[in-house]
Amino acid sequence: VELAKKLADLLPGNLNRSLFAPGGTSVIGIALKLARLVTGKHKVISLWDSFHGASLDAIAVGGETVFKHEMGPMMPGVTLIPPATTYRGVFGSTDKDQVKYADYLEYVIEKEGNIGAFLAETIRNKDVQIPSKAYWQRVREICTKHQVLLILDEIPIALGRTGKMFAFENFGIEPDILCLGKGLGGGIIPFAAMVTRDSYNIATEVSLGHYTHEKNPLGSVAALATITYIGKEQLLQKVIDDGQWLRIKLQQLKEQYPLIGDIRGIGLLWGIELVTDTETKEKANKEAEKIMYDCMRLGLSFKVSQGNVLQLSPALTISRADLEKAVKILSMVLDKHS
Incomplete structure (x- = not known):
């Protein structure tokens, strides 16, 4: 409870509801479930080359083919689109070109229909792809317009990696669902969290998680210690x-x-x-x-x-x-x- 309150204090707006899990892959699954409940829509858009975990649901929304090799049919309803990149971009590589990637997101939302969520890494960790502020603000505008939940995966990059407590703060936006992990447990204790809006606290009769150690007190203590240390040591x-x-x-x-x-x-x-x-x-x-x-x-x-x-x-x-x-x-x- 203390950790949930601390995360709510740190996060903007009404991102006040947390659900904890043993690892990042698990909170990705929880986020996908919640998006279906909130929107009543099962389809998801995510990005090529993205990584969100190694379970079947996580690799379905991930964009790395190596994880899907010999795995057979994936979870239905997932559409992958090009990520905003600045060196090998298919729509161009300048900051101005980045908005084209966001416009393509809207194009797919309108053509595909029944999209419940857009899942993306705020900054792609593995090869460090940093979209522009204009890209992310346009994405936020599109998701709000079409009632698509914006799920940001900050599992490897939150808690100070970018110089902000949360990477999305660099872009002046706010997600609907935020996934945290890795550093949340101080790099030692396996621990993760999904944080969402007060108004999305609707899963009273659905087990979004139900993992054995999803409310791990040791993980909570590690997370609180990590957050405290980040502040104390500036x-x-x-x-x-x-x-x-x-x-x-x-x-x-x-x-x-x-x-x-x-x-x-x-x-x-x-x-x-x-x-x-x-x-x-x-x-x-x-x-x-x-x-x-x-x-x-x-x-x-x-x-x-x-x-x-x-x-x-x-x-x-x-x-x-x-x-x-x-x-x-x-x-x-x-x-x-x-």
Whole structure:
């Protein structure tokens, strides 16, 4: 109860109702169920290349084909549309082009009919795709107009990763349903939450969750401790400062190494996209893998997404000295492979 009250205090408007679960995949399922109850409509629109979990309902609304391989028929009523991207966008890559992706969302809503929810990652975590503010505000306008619930998956990026407590705060919007996880348990305790509006508290006769450990007191304590620590240590401002520093350092690397086609990020979430040719944007998949393993040998660990994007998401508590060391290692390895 104390954690639910704390989340309500932190979130805007009437996002006051929380339901807890053992993990992020579970709250995605809960959100999809609630959307059906609230709207009376079962269809969902989500984005290609998105990730929302690995259960059958979560991979149905996810956009990564690798998770659907050999799984047979997926949950019906799901339509995938292109995500707003700034480097390889099918509708263009400029900030102005981003609104076209939102307009296509409205086109699909009107053509498909019976859409109950639009599910998306506020910022795509795995390869760091950051839509524009104009895109998100247009999406919010469209969802309100067509009575489609906006479900934001912030499982890996909320609680300070972007320099805001919640990533949607960077775009001046408000979701109808918010999914939280990962960092909510302090990175140690498996714990997640779905938060929604007071007016959507209607599932009195439906088991949205019913998981064994959905009201885990240990998870609640971990979440409260995490939120308290973020405030006490002023981590949000630290993340903003670190992000500004990283932007400068990574831009310098981009100017130095032609292997880097694009850098993009916010706070302590960054993507470095490697290409063999900056004109054709051919992915440097082999080079990315070699760079990852060479960095690991020198003590720097990160993951490679989409085959060629180095995804950097250090702990929010990382020191500036360790950030400097990480950039130095990355520079040394890039120099070796350039």
